[in-house]
Amino acid sequence: MSTSTALLTDHYELTMLDSALRDGTAHRSCTFEVFTRRLPNGRRYGVFGGVGRVLDAIEDFTFGEEELAQLAEHRVVSESTLEWLRGYRFQGQIDGYPEGELFFPGSPLLTVRGTFAEAVVLETLVLSILNHDSAIAAAAARMVSAANGRRIIEMGSRRTHEESAVAAARAAYLAGFTATSNLEAGRRYGIPTTGTAAHAFTLLHDSERAAFESQVAALGTGTTLLVDTYDITRGIELAVEVAGPELGAVRIDSGDVGVLARQAREQLDALGATNTRIVVSGDLDEYAIAALRAEPVDGYGVGTSLVTGSGAPTAEMVYKLVEVEGRPVAKRSSHKESRGGRKAAVRRYKETGTAVEEVVFQLAPGASEPVLGPHDRSLQVPLMRDGKRVDDLPGLEENRQRLRHALVTLPWEGLKLSQGEPAIPTVFHTS
Template identity: 70%
Template sequence: MHTSRPALLTDHYELTMVSAALRDGTADRRCVFEVFSRRLPAGRRYGVVAGTARLVELIREFRFDPADIEFLRRTGVVDEPGAEWLSEYRFTGEIDGYAEGELFFPGSPILTVSGSFAECVVLETLVLSVLNHDCAVAAAAARMVTAARGRALIEMGSRRAHEEAAVAAARAAYLAGFRFTSNLAAGQRYGIPTAGTAAHAFTLLHDDERAAFASQVATLGKDTTLLVDTYDISQGIRNAIEVAGPELRAVRIDSGDLAVIAQQSRQLLDSLGATETKIIVSGDLDEYAIAALAAEPVDMYGAGTAVVTGSGAPTAGLVYKLVEVEGRPVVKRSEQKATIGGRKVAVRRHKPTGTATEEIVVPQGVPDHRPNDRLLQRSYVVDGEPVSLPTLDESREHLRQCLISIPWEGLKLSAGDPAIPVTVVPAE
């Protein structure tokens, strides 16, 4: 199956705008677009920036090849001047934004794209597609990490998402603090540790459960995880320890009342001498289910559908809006979707103890600097060329530090106000 190049991962009207702007002479006007959310998804107290480095790489590859141009001509999407312009397209502008792993709130200008109108507007769909997906997954995953209270999580949702979205979701979940992914492509592309052993089908393949366990242990050794809930869980645990011995690394339980079963399983493992054998649970877990298991003897959680779909919020609700033309602020004034004109600069304000108290956003200016302020924006692309990007592990650590910095109320899973307020300072 043919996979579209990044340039065609866009909406029709982006290119009709380019054609019209080329015709009327406005295509080269210097413009600034910003990405922000007007509100957080219901019940959320923060958002997480994710996918920016992935986006920069896609923009580097954003080209219209001859087959793309022929398709656009043939279908009448663009006229001849538009086709010629697209055939030579290269983004030559600047991209600035919040670091990956940074928290954001309503009104936070998390990405700023500057350049000619035409070269910036054609990126809109790609920018929003990447950031809306990755930010949504990262925010859900971060809430699960908080709920897990230091216990490890494995992302295992590949079968519940588009094949490429699954890889991006694994990356976003790892950035948020998940320890492993089941997705091998994510392991190859991004260096994320991968994990996995066997499904129920492997047990069902064999004549009995003990034969399946013996085969797995013979191949992988005792440092493996045996899935014990294909038939009877208690008997499955007995079979697992009988086959592997008390040195078995872990058992996994994928069904049932996990709170009760985890307690019973721990007691049974301990009675069999397997006091160091870990218990891994999975099966439609989200942040609320994980939080409900906080007091139970669970050592690792496997999350699938909920994490790759944003746990009920599959998009971050981000928009890409024109805020400046030739240095002049422009404003959308519709009642429900108004914007604030001008390029923004944002800082996070902190107490001397390091606790974040407020985000300050200044259109067309620079915030007055106070002790413990932290500038939120950094360069990603300069004159069309990507600049040095943090590693995924560095972004992961950045998010960990950000979550430590917000008031504890901001980490609650219950609905409430954003963890910190965003204050927009009027331009001077």
């Protein structure tokens, strides 16, 4: 079976392509821009995730014989368009914010330049990746901030689509999660993997002690034992009896985890297991994590809330045509207006390093550009040239550090979990 991603496009994109090839407008030079008009409700910043995956997908975006046969069978496009698609490779230019950068309403996140034909067919591919990964990364970043330096593990694979699970693990790691339970994410992206036993493992054995003895024999005393299958107090007692005071960690997966964590800490200390960590899981989100900040919790395992964007499963990005043959074009529909012309942005900072505003400006002959202050920074970087990824782009680890630094630059109110305005305002620079 073909591994092409070409049919990860939308019917209407190919309909536009077919019509434009027929009327001769398909080869006009165009600029498309990815941006969001607003942040999801309650969010004060966005996190740009999925850039590396988008570049991979565009490089692999070709129409094989299986895809062309599908289009022909259902008469999606004409024969002449099928022939054009047979030789399709994106040959244009892409600039954008680097992965791990923060964004706000109106930020020109990705600029795609090429002919109308080669750029229009990328819309669904680009948006499906960026909207998903950016939503997960933003939710994960809020959780990491709430965890306040404590370990946090992604474990949501069983709560989403199998490929989304891998992408979500990557986005979570970008945002600062310590590890994932998803082994394919570890293989594909080099993310640290970790895991422990589920309740089924305890129930399999004739006793809780037998289950603990089996796990310790296989994984050593540094393992994490799940202690709440039956009675948590007895579970902790057995865990320490089996593994000794050097037991790595206990996991609590149900109940009032704050109260249980305090009781567990007291019991572990009384048993001499003063270095045994306490990990909690079970329907956690950023609010639950923040509520546990004062409790003796050493780590969190997050699943459902993470992989569903914690209430915001999309970053609400759009892919809009903003320039044709160097001429700005803009949508004027009520509540869905766009600003014409290719754009870039700079972020202004105080001397202390705190971000104060994002300035978006048009890149056009004769247009003025904002003057950079001593601490200001341009945001867009080259990503693809002539259809090829730019050499030496930062990898996942570097982008992870970029986001970590960017979050430190936000005003303190920008990290609040309560509803409010975007952390920094977007200003549109005019000539």
